[in-house]
Amino acid sequence: MSSRSDRFLTRIFLLQALTVLIFIALLGKLASLQFGRAQAFQERATFNRIRVVRPEGERGVVYDRDGRMLVRNTAAFEIALIPADLPDDPDFVVSQQKRRVLYEELTTLINQALWEVSPPDIEFEDDGKAVPSRRTPPPLTFGINEPPSPSVMSVDEIDQLVLQREAGSAFQPVVVAENLPRDVALRVIEESYRLPGVVLQLQPRREYPTGAKTAEIIGYTGPIPQETMQSYLERGYNADAWVGWSGLEFVYEDYLRGKPGRKVIEVDVKGREQAVLGEAIPPEPGKNLILSLDMELQEAMFQALLNGVNSWRSESAVAVAMDTRTGYILGMVSLPTYDNNIFADGITAAEYASIAEARGEPLINHAISGIYPPGSTFKMVPAAAGLQEGVVTPRTRLNAPGIIYLPNRNFPDNPLLAQPFVCWIYKEGGYHGDVNLKEALAQSCDIYFYKLGGGWYVTEFEGLGAPTLAEYARLFGYGEPTGIDLPAESAGLVPDARWKRIAKGERWVTGDTYNMSIGQGDVLATPLQVTLMTAAVANDGLLFRPQIVAAITDSEGHLVERREPSLIRELPIESKWLDVVREGMWMAVNWEYGTAPKAALPDIVVAGKTGTAEFYDPDIPRDSRGNLPTHAWFTAFAPYEDPEIAVTVFVYNGGEGSAVAAPITRDILRSYFDIKARDEAAGSRTLLERMEALQP
Amino acid sequence: MRRYSWRRFDWFLLLAVLILSSYGVVMIASAVQGDPELVDYPRRQMFYIVAGVALMIAVAAFDYNLLASFTWPIYLAMLALLALVGVVGKTIFGAQSWIDFFGLFPIQPSELAKVVLALVLGKFLADRQERMDDPATLLGGALIVAPILTLVFLEPDLGGAVVLAVEAAFIFFAAGLYYRYIFAIGAAALALSPLFWNLLNETQRTRLRIFVDPAADPDSYFNVEQALVSVGSGGLLGKGYGQGTQSQLHFLRVRHTDFIFSVIAEELGFVGATILLLLLLFILWRLWRIAVEAPNVFGRLIVVAVAAIVLFQSIVTVGMNMALLPVTGLPLPFVSYGGNALLSLMLMLGLVQSVAMRRKARG
Known part of the structure; x- marks a missing residue:
């Protein structure tokens, strides 16, 4: 009995000891957590509940010159x-x-x-009376x-x-x-x-009321691309923020974005805000943009170009309108286009690819990124250069048969090896005869400009020569980006001997100068560069750095900053020579033998220059007579007496500039002067004028 | 001669239990603060405490020795009840609704099983005190434990089954089971552990896996990790009552039951948690004391069983809150919210007091 009782007591003593040991162990662990590692755990608890949020300010919006909304904010x-x-x-x-x-x-x-x-549209097939309207999307x-x-x-x-x-x-x-x-x-x-x-x-969602009509100018926003994430994060962006991807949304990102606020909040386990700690800095809304663009004109340009192009099955086309007095862009259309609203809702990679790779590259702004041979529109450059350099006078006549031959450099006596240079009119069985500069411009006489640019060995006439021609081309703004406030602008190309040696490994020959003189060969230009040239001819030699944004205002509409186009340079060409070039352009439209009668308006005097630029594209076959396909160009200014607008129309693979581009230009000028007359009659003022009137 | 006396009723034990469970109510109030669905819980817990104390005193007044004659009928009734719940209940009422059905009873069958096991196994081993070296004693005891354990496990209530196994082990040990048997059982358990692993369901296996390798399931480990952060960030004095960021912002889950210890450690710090542990230790000390002074072996083994349950559940829940042990879903005795667990504990303490009132003065 007693041994049994002892055994009990021993066993219970052991259990008691176990109990105490376990509690000592638990207390030890508790102490190590709450003393030894308290600080680390407190940091983790703080990390759990404290969030620093940087709410983005509302993005700025965009107006046209008359205060029409081109970009606004809505919610999805x-x-x-x-x-x-x-x-x-x-x-x-x-x-x-x-x-x-x-x-x-x-x-x-x-x-x-x-x-x-919104019940879904149901098209009833009735008994043939009303044909169900099947909308075919514009091509x-x-x-x-x-x-x-x-x-x-x-x-x-x-x-x-x-x-x-x-x-x-x-x-x-x-x-x-x-x-x-x-x-x-x-x-x-x-x-x-x-x-x-x-x-x-x-x-929050961007909405573009004018959609496809302004998509290339306005651009769109999207999530920050992975490859540039770091630089955006350094500038204080939230990783899930949307930023400008193209167009003005991209270029003016820093203005449109505004200033993010800062708020320290306490969140629960679901990330829901429970309390704001300390003082919150509210976000500042972004700045608004006022454009020089006239949406009414832009729409007219869009429509005129679409009408003109649809009948020619071209895959891309451009129209640019610029104020020759200020350098502001009044309208800029690039076809094919896209609706930038589709980016506002987010777009899948497949959708993006289907648009980006569509025929004619809709996402590209061809007015500033597309480079094409300018063709005869380029002739204003050798014309002005020839006069300024004294190579020709307005009265100099050069003989222009339909075709001339340049002897082969190595076998000058073998006429079979001589290289023929033809005028466009030769293909129609004609020639221009003895012409002066104005007539040559008006009739777009190629032979005259071959000789003016590259000289003529038979009469020992010294032309401008390639270096001088290239120098003047560069003076007119070719070969470098204009610096417009839009992204992804191309420089174009002004070829010279050095370029040819590097790019093609060949020597520069007179034939190259000939081709360059009529804007062919290796000369490449953007439609905007051509517009800039025309504007400089019209305004007596001022080459503007074009500008689309005219002013920046704060979110309440107060003017913050005016943005005026700067001057790239004043052309070192005497006014009297530019006068002659202008007259040539006037004759092109208004003289009975001019190439562009289709650009004429009854009440406004228009001056312009056609261009029909040959190009090589493996996908586009030559015509039945073996001629290369051509781009249609027309560049013009008006009114002739007191120029205020320059317009350039370009239609890819459009055929004849005189037949295709000139009528489109006329329609655009018609709209411009109609809008102007109506506005003047109504005494309406632009948004900027109205804002300035408000300021003391 | 009166064989019992209210003077020998362990008032200190009752006082400690009252303090500890009130502590629990106060902390439950902090844990459920701001949750409209649980707003009633502190009041309900208070009601359970009052009902539990009444139950304890009523049971204490009853001579536990009278139960000795009825252990076998009680045992069989218990098995029947467990079978009804586990097998019949499932097929008739569906997996969920047996809880509703048995919700009419204040104490769930698996909780009741702990009391019944203490009585039956205690009585069996008390009667065979002279034959503790006999393998038949061991075998008989095992045969008593096995059916009840299996039925609770099949319910399925792994936590309950583990508690029953530990309870049985303590009873065997205290009853004086020879060490050679203890080692033999230990070796057998080790050998059978793979079989046991196969019996677990996926949730239970996941819990064990997470315990061994916390990174295996970040989502489940979240709870354990947040408990650890809660305890650790409490520091010496805590963040203040109702001020624990981990608890109040719900980083800590099931705060009023499984992780109530973390709430205490976070809001009242080392001091608050130590007070809690010392109260539990005090209760255990009183229990062991009653076990030593019990008038007979049957009573002693009942008290040992109760002490085993309180000790084991304390270790498991406190250890779980400090990421020392896997998450089992067991409540912290007297503190976690839950009428079922509390009433069952109070019933057991009633038996303990019944033993205490019949002990002889030490001498």
């Missing part, structure tokens, strides 16, 4: 699910069943609301007239996404339906109060 409505708030059950199958019922209810609710708010525009269509996921898609998201970040919402009309979104939220985890999200 989304319905999302928070995975962590969805019904849950330890049994996976039960949990899935419950959730799928919820998804089913939610999607039905959304689809029902969508249907009731030169992409993604137009498609308002962001609401998209609702299927139950299976939701199921899959939620399961994926749950594994990582269960508090991050899964977007179930996007681009919902406001009424639909609010109604769904109201009626889904029974469904746990359903939330409404507002996504």
Whole structure:
């Protein structure tokens, strides 16, 4: 009995000792956590709950010269699910069943609301009386007239996404339906109060009311590209911010963006803001842009170009209008175009690729990025240079048969090896005869300009020579970007001996000078450069750095900064010589033998120059007579007496400049002067004029 | 001669339990603060405490020795009840609704099983005190434990089954089981552990895996990690009552039950947590004292069983809150929210007091 009792006591003593030891161990662990590592854990607890958020200010908007809105901010409505708030059950199958019922209810609710708010268009096939209007999309525009269509996921898609998201970040919402009309979104939220985890999200969204008509100028925004993320983060951007990707949205990013605020908040485990700690700095909204662009003219240009081009099956075309007195861009259209609103809602890689790689490259602004042989529009350069350098006078006549031959350098006595140079008129069986400079411009006489540029060995006439021609081409702005406030501008190319040696490994020959003199060969220019040249001829030698943004205002509309075009240079060409060139251009339109009678207006005197520039494209065959395809050009200014606008129209593979580009230019000038007359009659003022009138 | 006396009722034990469970109510109030669904919980817990103390005193007044004659019918009734819950209950009421059905009872069958095991195994070993060297004693005891353990495990209630196993082990040990048997059982358990692993369901295996390799499942480990951060960030004096950022911003989950210790450690710091541990230690000290002074072996083994349960559940929950042990879902005795666990503990303390009131004066 006693030994048994002792054994009990021993055993219970052992258990007591065990108890005490365990508690000492627990206390030891507690102490090591709460003393030894308290600071580290406190930091982690702080990291858990404290967030520094940098709310972006509202992005600035864009107006045209008359105050029409070209960019505004709206919101896209989304319905999302928070995975962590969805019904849950330890049994996976039960949990899935419950959730799928919820998804089913939610999607039905959304689809029902969508249907009731805007029933889908149903085209009735009636008995042949009314033919159902089948809209064919314009061939030169992409993604137009498609308002962001609401998209609702299927139950299976939701199921899959939620399961994926749950594994990582269960508090991050899964977007179930996007681009919902406001009424639909609010109604769904109201009626889904029974469904746990359903939330409404507002996504700030850029809206471009003028869409495709201004897409190349305005551009679009998008999420920060991975490869430039670091530099944006250094500039204080949030990683999920949207930034300008192209056009003015890109160039004026720093103005449009505004200043992000700063707020230290305490969040709960779901990341929901519980309290603001300290003082919050509110974000500052971005600045607004006022453009020199006249949207009314832009629309007219768009329409005129579209009409003109559609009948010629061209794959791209450009129209540029510039104020010759100031250097401001009044309108700029590049076809094919795209609706930049499709970028506002986010775009998939496949959608992007289908637009970027479409025929004619819609995403490219051909007015500033496309480089083409300028053809005869280039002739103003040798004309002005020839007069200024004294190579010719206005009275100098050069003989222009339909064709001339340059003897082969190595076998000068073998006429079979001589290189023929023809005038465009030779192909029609004619020739220009003895012409002076004005007539040569008016008739676009190629032979005259071959001789003026490269000389003529038979009469020992000394031409300008390639170096001087290149020098004047550069003076007129060819061969370097104009510096317009738009991204991705091309420099074009002014070829010279050095360039040819490096690029082609060949010597420069007189034939090269001949080709260059008529804007062929290796000369390449953007339509904007051609416009700049015409403007400089019109305004007596001022080469402007063109500008689209005329002013910057703060979010309340106060003028912050005026942006005026600067002068690239004043051309070292005497006014009397430019007078002669202008007269030549006047004759092209108004003289009975001129090339551009189709550009004439009854009430306004127009001066201009046609261009029909041959180009080589492996995809475009020569015509039946073996001629290369041609781009149609026309560049003009008006009114002749007191120029104020320069317009250039370019139609890729458009054929004859006189037949295709000149009428489009005429239509554009018609619209410009009609708008001007109407505005003057009404006494209306531009937005800037109105703003300046308000200031003391 | 009166064989019992209210003077020998352990008032200190009752006082410690009251202080500890009140401490629990106060901390539950902090843990559920701001949650409209749980706002009622502190009041409900208070009600359970009052009901539990009444139950304890009622049971204490009852002579535990009277139960000795009925251990076998009680045992069989218990098995029947567990079978009803585990097998019949599932098929008739579905996996979920048996809880609703048995919600009518204040104490769930698996909790009751702990009491019944103490009585049956205690009685069996008390009767065979002279034959502790007999393998038949060991075998008989094992045969008593096995069915009840299996049924609770199948319920499925892994935590409950583990508690029952530990309880049985303590009873065997205190009853004086020979060391050679203890080693033999230990070796057998080790040998059978792969089989045991196969019996676990996926959730339970995941918990064990996470315990061994925390990085295996970041989502599940989140709870354990946040508990650790809560405890550690509490420091010496804590962040203040109702001021714990981890608890109040819900980084800590199931705060009012599994992780109530973390709430205490975060908001009241080392001081608050130590007070809690010392109160538990005090209660255990009183229990062991009653075990030593018990009038007979049957009573002693009942008290040992209760001490085993309180000790084991304390270690497991406190250890879990400090990432020392896997998450089991066991409540912290007297502190975690839950009427079922609390009433069952109070019932056991009632038996303990019944033993205490019948002990002889030491001498």
